[in-house]
Amino acid sequence: MGYTPTDTIWFNGKLVPWADATVHVLAHGLQYGTGVFEGMKSYPTADGPAIFRLDAHLERFYKSAELYDIAIPYSQHTIAEASLEVVRANKLDASYLRPVAFFDAGTLSVWTKECPVTVAIAAVPTGKYLADADNGVRVTVSPIRKFDNSAIPAWAKACGQYINSARAVNEAQKRGFDEALLLNSQGLVAEGSGENLFVVKDGALVTNDKDASILMGVTRASILDIAKDLCIQATVSPISVEDVLGADELFFTGTAVEVTAIREVDGRVMSGGKPGPITRRIQDTYNQAVRGQLPQYRHWLSFVRQLVGKEVRA
Numbered sequence: 001m002g003y004t005p006t007d008t009i010w011f012n013g014k015l016v017p018w019a020d021a022t023v024h025v026l027a028h029g030l031q032y033g034t035g036v037f038e039g040m041k042s043y044p045t046a047d048g049p050a051i052f053r054l055d056a057h058l059e060r061f062y063k064s065a066e067l068y069d070i071a072i073p074y075s076q077h078t079i080a081e082a083s084l085e086v087v088r089a090n091k092l093d094a095s096y097l098r099p100v101a102f103f104d105a106g107t108l109s110v111w112t113k114e115c116p117v118t119v120a121i122a123a124v125p126t127g128k129y130l131a132d133a134d135n136g137v138r139v140t141v142s143p144i145r146k147f148d149n150s151a152i153p154a155w156a157k158a159c160g161q162y163i164n165s166a167r168a169v170n171e172a173q174k175r176g177f178d179e180a181l182l183l184n185s186q187g188l189v190a191e192g193s194g195e196n197l198f199v200v201k202d203g204a205l206v207t208n209d210k211d212a213s214i215l216m217g218v219t220r221a222s223i224l225d226i227a228k229d230l231c232i233q234a235t236v237s238p239i240s241v242e243d244v245l246g247a248d249e250l251f252f253t254g255t256a257v258e259v260t261a262i263r264e265v266d267g268r269v270m271s272g273g274k275p276g277p278i279t280r281r282i283q284d285t286y287n288q289a290v291r292g293q294l295p296q297y298r299h300w301l302s303f304v305r306q307l308v309g310k311e312v313r314a
């Protein structure tokens with residue numbers, strides 16, 4: 001997902017020109033990965049652009065920061081308003097937003113107490129995350145394991161932990177796949193390098209949770225709600241490699257990939273090599289929900305035209 005630069009980035013409290021949103025090379029977050037971030041999207045709706053599940057993303061942002069003692073020097077309300085402002089100021093419609101908070105330059109020690117916290121929010125026009133995702137993607141079970149919760153809690157979205165994801169997806173792409181499926185330390189399936197996994201079997205969904213060393217995805221939670229509304233049974237339980245290989249359908253969820261079918265696992269063709277019927281149903285509902293086309297999900301949208309970043313109840 002390359003990006004097209006926009007005019008401004010919110011940087012430590014104000015909008016600055018894109019090229020001026022820079023940090024020192026000794027930033028602790030760069031040296032040691034001590035930062036947290038979010039990935040959110042705005043979508044076009046009949047009432048102008050809206051950010052999908054802004055509040056849920058920012059709740060995770062603050063929880064992730066708390067885990068690493070990163071005291072974000074702005075309230076969640078300020079960051080919500082700033083996120084809407086970045087979309088508005090750059091005249092964006094469909095966009096990908098990247099809030100980040102990290103320990104800035106101040107020490108070369110591993111401890112962080114001398115470091116100020118820098119906060120930025122950038123937004124760029126949305127691009128496709130995985131190539132040819134509309135027809136489903138090809139994945140491989142990665143030889144690189146997901147880090148264990150006992151070392152780094154996977155529910156928090158911290159910058160440094162993505163070295164594990166980057167290694168796994170790079171390795172998968174070198175072998176010609178689109179994405180990696182990482183196993184956890186118990187040998188059960190964790191997730192993709194940047195997505196949660198759903199298995200479809202006999203018309204019902206299965207997805208794993210926190211105990212499997214996964215990021216607790218906002219999209220995952222939304223899909224569980226959508227499944228309930230569509231009367232599709234969904235179970236939260238561990239997923240084995242056998243469950244994956246024996247699935248009727250498989251799909252990834254995530255802000256970047258939305259709902260993306262998996263059409264092949266290590267050369268084994270899944271659901272006839274195309275998105276299956278349950279995946280399609282969930283995908284269609286999600287795609288309408290994010291665009292404000294379904295009244296029951298409008299409370300998930302924060303409209304950019306509003307000055308207060310509160311989710312609007314339909």
Ligand SMILES: Cc1ncc(COP(=O)(O)O)c(C=O)c1O
Pocket residue numbers: 039165191192193194195196214215216217218219220253254255256
């Ligand atoms: C490792 C990982 N798992 C899952 C997800 C999906 O999370 P969300 O639905 O909140 O975007 C992401 C993306 O943020 C991720 O990076």
